[in-house]
Amino acid sequence: MSSENRTLSPEFQLISSWIEPNSRVLDLGCGDGTLLAHLQSARNASGYGMELDPNLVIESIKNGINVIQSDLNKKSLLDYFDEDSFDYVIMTQALQVVDRPDLLLDEMLTIGKQSIVTFPNFGYWKNRVQLMFSGRMPETETLPYHWYDTPNIHLCTFKDFEALCAKKGFEIVRRAVVDQQHQTSLGMTLFPNLLGQIALYQIRRKDRSNG
Amino acid sequence: MKENSVGLVKPKTFHVDEPLHTVSGSVIPAYDLVYETYGQLNADKSNAILICHALSGNHHVAGYYDGDEKPGWWEHYVGPGKPIDTNRFFVVGVNNLGGCHGSTGPASINPETGRPWGPDFPIITVKDWVVSQDKLREHLGIEQWAAVVGGSLGGMQVIQWAIDRPDRLRHAVVIAAAPRLSAQNIAFNEVARTAIMSDPDFHGGRYLEHGVIPKRGLALARMLGHLTYLSDDLMGKKFGRELRDRLKYNFDVEFQVESYLRYQGEKFATRSKFDANTYLLMTKALDYFDPAAEYDHDLSKAFARVQAGFLVVSFTSDWRFSPERSEEIVRALLDNDKNVSYAEIESQHGHDAFLLPNPFYEGVFSAYMDRVAREVGA
Numbered sequence: 001m002s003s004e005n006r007t008l009s010p011e012f013q014l015i016s017s018w019i020e021p022n023s024r025v026l027d028l029g030c031g032d033g034t035l036l037a038h039l040q041s042a043r044n045a046s047g048y049g050m051e052l053d054p055n056l057v058i059e060s061i062k063n064g065i066n067v068i069q070s071d072l073n074k075k076s077l078l079d080y081f082d083e084d085s086f087d088y089v090i091m092t093q094a095l096q097v098v099d100r101p102d103l104l105l106d107e108m109l110t111i112g113k114q115s116i117v118t119f120p121n122f123g124y125w126k127n128r129v130q131l132m133f134s135g136r137m138p139e140t141e142t143l144p145y146h147w148y149d150t151p152n153i154h155l156c157t158f159k160d161f162e163a164l165c166a167k168k169g170f171e172i173v174r175r176a177v178v179d180q181q182h183q184t185s186l187g188m189t190l191f192p193n194l195l196g197q198i199a200l201y202q203i204r205r206k207d208r209s210n211g
Numbered sequence: 212m213k214e215n216s217v218g219l220v221k222p223k224t225f226h227v228d229e230p231l232h233t234v235s236g237s238v239i240p241a242y243d244l245v246y247e248t249y250g251q252l253n254a255d256k257s258n259a260i261l262i263c264h265a266l267s268g269n270h271h272v273a274g275y276y277d278g279d280e281k282p283g284w285w286e287h288y289v290g291p292g293k294p295i296d297t298n299r300f301f302v303v304g305v306n307n308l309g310g311c312h313g314s315t316g317p318a319s320i321n322p323e324t325g326r327p328w329g330p331d332f333p334i335i336t337v338k339d340w341v342v343s344q345d346k347l348r349e350h351l352g353i354e355q356w357a358a359v360v361g362g363s364l365g366g367m368q369v370i371q372w373a374i375d376r377p378d379r380l381r382h383a384v385v386i387a388a389a390p391r392l393s394a395q396n397i398a399f400n401e402v403a404r405t406a407i408m409s410d411p412d413f414h415g416g417r418y419l420e421h422g423v424i425p426k427r428g429l430a431l432a433r434m435l436g437h438l439t440y441l442s443d444d445l446m447g448k449k450f451g452r453e454l455r456d457r458l459k460y461n462f463d464v465e466f467q468v469e470s471y472l473r474y475q476g477e478k479f480a481t482r483s484k485f486d487a488n489t490y491l492l493m494t495k496a497l498d499y500f501d502p503a504a505e506y507d508h509d510l511s512k513a514f515a516r517v518q519a520g521f522l523v524v525s526f527t528s529d530w531r532f533s534p535e536r537s538e539e540i541v542r543a544l545l546d547n548d549k550n551v552s553y554a555e556i557e558s559q560h561g562h563d564a565f566l567l568p569n570p571f572y573e574g575v576f577s578a579y580m581d582r583v584a585r586e587v588g589a
Binding site: 024 | 553
């Protein structure tokens with residue numbers, strides 16, 4: 001691990017390893033800009049972050065990235081970007097909080113050639129156990145909210161996500177699962193929907209596979 | 212001395228002894244530019260910031276004049292430890308050509324006639340300002356501004372700088388601006404001009420030679436302008452329907468908001484002695500501003516050769532230059548894959564918000580200027 005990787009989460013390291021050098025990248029819900037700043041320095045990527053939270057916009061500027069403040073529930077990505085503007089459109093841990101994940105994924109794969117999406121897996125065994133035995137909505141490390149105050153309005157499992165991709169004609173280029181420490185294990189490889197807490201997917205449109 | 216202020220300041224004058232050929236086709240044979248500087252220019256002259264002023268602004272951006280209680284117009288954002296940190300930057304404020312605070316303008320004497328220029332002063336555009344400000348840059352020995360910064364009409368000058376002199380600025384900070392005025396904006400300006408020109412004391416713009424000033428027209432223009440700088444929400448909160456006394460059922464000032472507007476108008480026309488011809492000129496410069504026009508009316512094309520990194524800032528309640536107008540600027544920069552950051556600041560202060568304290572605005576502005584400072588080793 002290089003010195004600049006030291007503080008980067010395994011989730012971000014995994015994404016970074018998927019990004020070809022010199023790529024154009026858009027990071028939706030870029031938070032404090034850590035991932036894009038890393039991609040700029042480690043992968044020579046360029047591009048923009050988008051973020052709604054004012055304090056995170058400030059942190060992103062401090063981290064030296066281009067950040068556009070925007071509410072993706074009110075604006076279309078096509079208001080900002082033309083088709084095929086990016087090699088990758090990334091969205092980490094934000095799919096479940098947007099109004100219409102299906103429509104957003106469509107837009108992401110319109111302005112970008114590929115997308116990398118991560119989200120908490122609702123099919124994780126602890127979630128299933130809590131719902132089955134306590135009859136209550138799960139509250140776990142990755143889903144620390146109550147049902148009434150959670151921003152996660154569109155939780156899904158790996159299987160749900162893959163079903164959506166199939167329906168939309170999105171090809172899954174790569175897939176990985178990690179736990180809360182964002183590490184992978186043999187068990188997760190065998191039973192991802194049961195043992196994986198966080199899903200990472202790289203997807204593209206099937207009709208562009210050869211493009 | 213006040214804390215966190217650049218303290219006592221004095222304006223300087225730069226005489227430009229070469230003609231300016233204006234966009235309007237006139238020639239100004241020679242002219243003065245009045246300016247102020249704060250902070251120290253570093254050895255490699257890389258830490259200079261130019262601040263462009265808005266319609267009624269001037270070169271007195273920060274600090275105090277001897278015996279004056281009121282600081283410069285952007286005191287809150289320019290000074291030691293402030294977003295434009297004078298401990299790190301060398302800051303230049305300049306009064307635009309055509310202004311009325313010392314730079315050559317309609318109230319100056321036309322050397323050809325020995326009388327005030329008055330209405331004969333050539334129409335000046337934002338492009339002409341960039342040309343004249345560039346002379347000041349050369350005079351100060353600055354190769355490249357670390358940033359050119361401005362709000363409102365000042366932000367328009369920043370955009371023009373980035374387009375016309377792409378290699379002369381590293382960064383462009385465009386606050387509460389628009390890429391061109393809307394029909395509504397132009398209409399507001401026209402009402403303001405009509406107010407001034409229909410004042411019996413206007414005398415076709417030769418009021419100085421008549422020993423009068425068109426106070427009522429100017430005050431009315433300012434009242435209208437001021438009204439458009441505030442938001443409906445803010446006026447509601449500030450004044451509501453509060454009365455000065457009680458309803459008298461006549462045309463005297465009854466509501467507090469009337470009293471406030473009249474005060475603003477009077478203050479502008481009488482105490483600050485703003486020149487009416489300058490006001491006309493500045494509103495015209497606003498109306499004419501349309502950098503895309505030279506590029507097939509395509510703002511994206513206009514930005515094609517821009518080199519500066521951009522920070523674009525808008526305010527939610529600004530209906531004079533709304534966030535959507537700033538997003539047009541952002542979109543055109545994105546079209547060109549330029550470096551740009553954009554923040555839409557939550558504020559109830561309307562267009563005036565760019566002058567007022569606001570923690571998020573300060574945070575964004577400081578973070579960006581810190582990046583600029585680190586880039587130029589300041």
